[in-house]
Amino acid sequence: MAKGLVNRIIPFSSVDGPGNRAAIFLQGCNFNCLYCHNPETINLCRNCFICVKECPYGALSVEEGIVLWNNNLCKKCDICLKCCPYHSSPKVVAMETEEVVTIVKRISGFISGVTVSGGECMLQSEFLISLFEKMKDMNLTTFIDTNGSIPFQDNQKLISVMDMAMIDVKSFDSEEHKKLTGMDHSIVLKNVEFLGNIGKLYEIRTVIVPDILDNYSNVDSISRLIAKINPSIRYKLIKYRPLGVRKELMESCIPSDAMMNELAGLSKANGCNNVVIT
């Protein structure tokens, strides 16, 4: 049985794919996006114990050199996240597949399926496979929310138990992508084509960040790519929102409705027939 590093589980989510879905967030990411809303999901804990001293409710302790989080004492004040110098979280739990299955089982009658997100969940693909096999036994659909940086093509086993993926295409320009995320986008685009062609691409998303990115050119190219693969793949344009973002890395503002509508119009004109703004 595989273990997953779980940042948190949201039992009912309306925004992680079709219908009601349990959203499972895994810890650890290979990107380091300037605008990341959940920077505490990026790195693994280094057990420096700074947060242990800062927790005002005694919910954190050290056991055998490892930080231990007590859910029952935790008041969800997030002080630990703010004081962590490494963009990690002491509340991450290494969970057996079976433990996650038990949680999902309790609500399985209420959901269409599960969506695993992150961080970057593809970094833990063994766990994904073992979890999805169990989800299939329960007749639930299995979605992956990914930054697209890890090739799907080589992972036939995962593809066979995964229903659909949702991929972020953050920029269409290689340099800009590198500046924003720390990595090049060539694998991302390969994944988009590959999953699109086998009919397992549910959605592409692009976060619109005024002044920082060349939003118009990105949306123009990305929507053309989608239209070429399959015009009914959903293209979601996401407004940048400063909530949770590390302000020291980047300053921007929320894009106007007019701007969002213009970009949506552009995508439609380029042939996408399922464009949403959020």
Next chain:
Amino acid sequence: MDKVLSIIKDNKLTYNQKVLNLAQAAEDSLSVFNITEETKEYIEARIICDLNEGNAPYKARYILPDYEKFMKNGSKFLELEPPKDIWEATNNLLILYKHVPSVTSFPVYAGNLDTLLEPFITDEEEAYRAIKLFLLHMDRTLRSSYCHANLGPASTKAGRLILKAERELQCSTPSITLKYNNETPDDYAIDAINTALITAKPSFANHSMFVHDFGEDYGIASCYNGLNIGGGSYTLVRLNLYFLAQRSKGIEDFLNNVLPEGVVRTSSLMDEKIRFLVEESGFFDTSFLVEEGLISRNRFTGMFGMFGLAECVNHLLLPKTPEERFGHGEEANKLGLKIIEKLQEEVGRHYNKYCETTGGNFILHAQVGIDSDTGISPGCRIPIGEEPELQEHIIQSAVFHKFFPSGISDVFSFDSTVKQNTEYILDIIKGAFNENMRYFPFYSTDCDVVRITGYLVKRSEMEKLDQGKAVLVDNVVLGLGAVKNQKVLDRKVR
């Protein structure tokens, strides 16, 4: 006489509302019930409350006429032939509605509108015009959102037209319930959900569960009350579990002595109401509804209401932390369940010969409260402001639903963003009904029409009333009271 004069001079009442209030004041000047001093004391202490039903009942509280029969036969008394087209069908119904008695003087049940109208839908465009006018007419003349129409479980052309019209009209009357089961097609359910996110109706009823309790011939009337079609309920009297708990010396005393005694006293008042209505008022001997077979006495029962379970449990347990309170703590939830099981047992002990349709017993109803209840939660609901996460909320409260054939519900408020993913709500409803939840009402945070406790009100109308202007719909008065006293618009948003 002060009361009469103050009604006459009340600027917030329309003419029709004054007439109704004056009639109530006249009825309340009588005292015809033969009840004990102990029971009277409970009434004065507001432990037992009949929700302004009146002191000398001359009509059953909830009447569900057999509209199917009316459509087939027409009415001798009203001199109406059976309808031949959609105009006659809607017109006939509107005429009958004005002759169905109730406490509010407006019918609490408007029939399975989809199946009633479906046979008359030939030209869809014309039918849509007729239906829209019909619904508009109901909203502007029936003036009480306790008036309740039913749809489903099957998808019909008429049902879809009604939903479409409601999305456009956004009226508070009538309330609508979609009887839902696994035969209801998903696209019809989604159509209904889209409508509810705009105008807070329809609510979803767990059809299989109601059929199990009543058989196929049931309707949802008033707030969410399951009752026999062709019958209904003579009366509804409610027991305030919170105030009742304050009379006990502790949990054991409450369960073994105080609660059973509360049931006895409440039942004795109900017995008297039913006796007077059936034996003395002449209602069942003279109403044309009885004569024409649209209702019959032996399809009526009595609704035993309760409310304030949350406060009752918290009073008895004295929880120290929020995690131990009703709706959260395991011990509190277990005690809640034990109280309701005991209530069911005690109510089941009481026999009333006029309730033969429900085995000679009253049936339980989780009452939604009235505007003057401050700090007491409806039925078995978790107090507003203390609601747990949605999945826990549903699982926890569904446990109580099987005990209440004549109605129980929570109300769920969804953020308007779920309009982009309506399957989300359908998934939740399916899950909730799997857990034996009986009824699922919901609305979106940006609706003008909102569900107060059981009934619907327009926010814009409440604002008008708050500024001292008279409004058309009676429920607006109750709604504004509930917003102020029970913070109903502060429900947790999902």
